[in-house]
Amino acid sequence: MTIIPLMDDFCPKGKLRGEHGLSYYIETDSAKVLFDTGQTDxxxxxxxxxxxxxxxxxxVVLSHGHYDHCGGLSALFEAVAPARPAMYAGKGYSVRKWARTNDGLSDIGLPESSRPPRVPAAIEVDAIVNPFPGLFLQPRAERVDGATANPRxxxxEAGVERMDDFDDELSIVVEERGGIVVITGCAHRGIVNIVKAAMRAFPGKPLAAIVGGFHLGDAPDGTLSLIADGIAELAPGRILCGHCTGTRGFAAISARNRDVxxxxxxxRVDV
Known part of the structure; x- marks a missing residue:
């Protein structure tokens, strides 16, 4: 399979546009999939x-309903019209999402431009599904170890504010000849939890690679160590970090794992 990031926070090539966001073009033997759309066109x-x-x-697959992953949806569907590829998202992806800051609550969820009728309604995923041979969509990993939940x-819901537990989070698992490849958008429910869920779903399969954002940019040192050690115990063949992993997260994972x-x-990466 091949992965080409169309958007990432780190954009070193001068002819490309950069922004805080994630979008991966993923091509397998059976399908061409866009995982997230960044925040703009x-x-x-x-x-x-x-x-x-x-x-x-x-x-098109959406990892969760934050603006930096879904904001480019309207531009995408305008660009590919009249073709409208199927869109998959975790159940509840369109619920309003917020971040608490010193100035109050800020709307960080799905923009109005990324909602129907500007874009098609998503097929909402509430259990692992297999839309294409060898490619699976995995929702809502159980939170056990190293969850990167952030109280902000x-x-x-019904006028009551609470922490977002990211029930809508969706990951991609690709079954390759060398094992499974787990691809995440932000891993809000914990990269270790997400990968363990995938390994339970594919018992006996080697973990060929972990790919994506791990949301460690503002994690405490103790959490960084916990997650880096947890990843090492999973023994992935390869780790490809991006987006919200952050430089501290990348350093912690690199110190405890090989091929990061x-x-x-x-x-352009072939996995």
Missing amino acids: ALIANAGTLGVDLDRLDA FRLI SWLACGM
């Missing part, structure tokens, strides 16, 4: 620069 320009034909997409991320690299915007 930048992925469209970057896809053109990189020679990625978005008109040939089989599906909030939901408001940053998956920057514009790279």
